[in-house]
Amino acid sequence: MTYETILVEQRGGVTLVTLNRPQALNALNSQVLADMLAAMVAFDADPSQGCAVITGSEKAFAAGADIKEMQAQGFADMYAHDFFAGWDRFTRTRKPIIAAVAGYALGGGCELAMMCDFILAADTAKFGQPEIKLAVSPGMGGSQRLTRAVGKAKAMEMCLTGRMMDAAEAERAGLVSRVVPAADLVEEAVKTATTIAGMAPLAVKANKEMVNAAFDTTLAMGVQFERRLFHALFGTDDQSEGMTAFVEKRQGVWTGK
Numbered sequence: 001m002t003y004e005t006i007l008v009e010q011r012g013g014v015t016l017v018t019l020n021r022p023q024a025l026n027a028l029n030s031q032v033l034a035d036m037l038a039a040m041v042a043f044d045a046d047p048s049q050g051c052a053v054i055t056g057s058e059k060a061f062a063a064g065a066d067i068k069e070m071q072a073q074g075f076a077d078m079y080a081h082d083f084f085a086g087w088d089r090f091t092r093t094r095k096p097i098i099a100a101v102a103g104y105a106l107g108g109g110c111e112l113a114m115m116c117d118f119i120l121a122a123d124t125a126k127f128g129q130p131e132i133k134l135a136v137s138p139g140m141g142g143s144q145r146l147t148r149a150v151g152k153a154k155a156m157e158m159c160l161t162g163r164m165m166d167a168a169e170a171e172r173a174g175l176v177s178r179v180v181p182a183a184d185l186v187e188e189a190v191k192t193a194t195t196i197a198g199m200a201p202l203a204v205k206a207n208k209e210m211v212n213a214a215f216d217t218t219l220a221m222g223v224q225f226e227r228r229l230f231h232a233l234f235g236t237d238d239q240s241e242g243m244t245a246f247v248e249k250r251q252g253v254w255t256g257k
């Protein structure tokens with residue numbers, strides 16, 4: 001399957017998606033949304049694929065939602081079409097997605113990275129929510145996810161001033177899991193994704209679901225949710241195989257059942 005605005009390749013059990021609108025620094029327009037959703041639905045449905053990596057170019061992961069597409073829109077258009085609500089579907093992808101960010105991740109680009117399960121950053125990465133400079137605001141979840149990731153003080157300052165955060169600050173603030181040299185970014189992300197793709201598939205989905213639940217619920221409810229999913233994994237063949245393999249000092253062989 002080929003797409004207009006993204007490149008998709010499979011590297012073993014890893015789906016590598018590269019945003020490919022270099023002329024617009026990978027700005028996210030309606031076509032990117034359509035292409036990305038189609039790619040993620042295919043990824044989720046393909047049993048040979050265990051983890052995805054989304055990356056951009058050396059200069060930009062994505063420089064935001066496409067300003068030229070939004071420029072002429074009024075409230076009625078935005079509201080009638082529930083503009084960009086389609087990105088909610090992206091967050092319902094059940095297998096893990098790693099954002100591999102080099103260069104600018106601004107506005108919708110920062111928000112897309114935060115919709116992924118974690119962010120691996122190149123030392124060149126720059127994160128920001130500069131929408132206020134356009135007299136608007138984040139619209140793809142940035143005010144919520146950034147605040148949860150880095151706390152109110154930094155999120156508020158970034159949203160109100162448009163200030164960018166470099167990779168080192170993003171790592172200190174907990175926005176990214178790790179910073180790697182730019183030249184190694186995609187290789188390191190694919191390596192990490194390969195590790196995840198090698199785990200028992202049901203356990204991967206359960207771990208993703210329970211960590212995400214930490215954002216949506218109270219501590220007590222989240223702990224209960226985790227415990228129930230943990231119990232449920234004891235109904236899988238792979239749990240039995242995983243623990244038997246440990247005792248027999250060998251690698252587990254997963255069936256995804």
Ligand code: CO8
Nearest residue numbers: 023024025027063064065066067068083084107108139140
């Ligand atoms: N949209 C459309 N085109 C863009 C965007 C964008 N977000 N960013 C860059 N481009 C285009 C430029 O217009 C330029 O095109 P052209 O060559 O035709 O003039 C090309 O990409 C290269 O960009 P620059 O020449 O500006 O490159 P520089 O290296 O000088 O600057 C920057 C790089 C600093 C990244 C600069 O391009 C910039 O500031 N871009 C805009 C960043 C921004 O404001 N992002 C937020 C956008 S708003 C948003 O994301 C809202 C999200 C929520 C929406 C949800 C709605 C419900």
